[in-house]
Amino acid sequence: MRTTFVKTLEAIAAKDQNIMLLTGDLGFTVLENFRDTYPKQYLNAGVAEQNMIGVAAGLALCGKRVFVYSIIPFVTFRCLEQIRNDLCYHRLPVCIVGVGAGYSYGHQGATHHAMEDISIMRSLSGMTVVCPGDPVETECAVRTIATHDGPCYLRLGKAGEPRLHTSVPDFHLGKAILMQEGTEATLIATSTMLETAVKVTKILAEKGMLIRLLSMPTVKPIDTDAIRAAAIDTPFLVTLEEHSPIGGLGSAVAEVLSVHDIRTRHLLISGPSMFTDTIGSTAFLRRQAGLDEESVREKILHFKK
Template sequence: MRNTFVKSLTSEAQKNNKIILITNDLGFSVFEPFIQKFPRQFLNAGVSEQHMTGMAAGMAIEGFLPVLYSIIPFVTMRNFEQIRNDLCYQHLNVKIVGVGAGFSYGPYGHTHHSLEDIGILRTLPDMTILCPGDPFEVQATTHLMLHHDGPVYLRLGKSGEPNIHTKQPDMSIGHGILIQDGTELTVIATSTMLRTAAAVIERLNKIGRSTRFISMPCIKPLDMKLIMSSARKTKHIVTVEEHSIIGGL
């Protein structure tokens, strides 16, 4: 997911010199191509998440398009006050990209785990939340994020997630993706758990269960129309996510 994000961001930066990538002393193993191409569109703010969020707010006011990138707990929790007061309440066009969804950084311990980020950020006004589940969805959500007016949180995995879609799906903010239709059960997956859900769907198909399979790469706004139609059609819904049930999908 990270590599796809960097490629997509690089492609967008070629067309928009207002895009400024800001990191807090990490990401250098994947961002070298971006830095080499656009040295004036990259800032290393150091280990100062609150400061880099406030700095991004000022840049947005001046017409730039800042993209904050860090490990999820550091870019969503440590700087929550700045996200709330500086970005959302002023409806500033700043993008937050967090890497390491769920237990992606498992061996690093609870400081690097992200099981509350969606619940925390979805409470904020004007915050859009995108949680792609495979590289195709990362490419699409990166484009949607950069062309959406207002604060956006993009949640990425880092475990080499494979493509689940066979081609680029038709995506838009506020809509889920119907991957497979069925009549007995609906399975809705988001973010890093799309791969796990796809494996379950494959097993259900083999035993003849008619299962509706939905990817939900946009958590806020949520596609309630698709959820309600699925509930009416299949009567049963199972959600699969690497996040606390409280505040999650």
């Protein structure tokens, strides 16, 4: 996803000199071409994320559209008040690009994992939260954000995520993408869990259970219409995210159901609200968290009963 992000941004930057990319001294093997091709639109702000967000705000106040890049905890939690006051309160067109959704940084440990970021970014006034599920959605998201007025959070995986869309979807901020039609349930997935959702949907279809699959690349604003339609058309909803159960996609969907008095059943599948106790790969940590295909499938089948 990060390669797609930067390739897309390079194409946009070539045509729009107001686009700027700031990095918190990260991006080895990823950002070099942008740095060398568009030196006037690039800045390495050093390992100083609070300052970097303030600088981005100052640039945006002078007409720039700024993308700020780092690993998720460093570019969100570390500089949260700068994001809140400098970006959100001033409604500035700055996109925080966080790499390493969920357990993407696997072995690197809990400091690098991001299981609370959607919740925290979603709670900020005026912040749009975009969590693409594959490189295709990433490209669509970057192109859309580049013309969006206001702060955005772009939550990326890391590298090597497969293309899950066979064609370019009709992408709009705040809108779900229908990936497969079905009647027995609706599975709503976001970010790094879209791949798992696609596989689970396929496995269930082979077992004769046809479910609707929605990709939800925008977690805020959430697509209320798609959730309402799913609640009417199918007997229950399942949300799937590589995040804590607190404040992420599942919470956003539950809020819609509650606020709009939409009656249905909802299974929230997420990781736990706790640091990982064991060290391991992304796949290992996802299994530990019950986010592997088999666990997800079993949870859905159990909930159906």
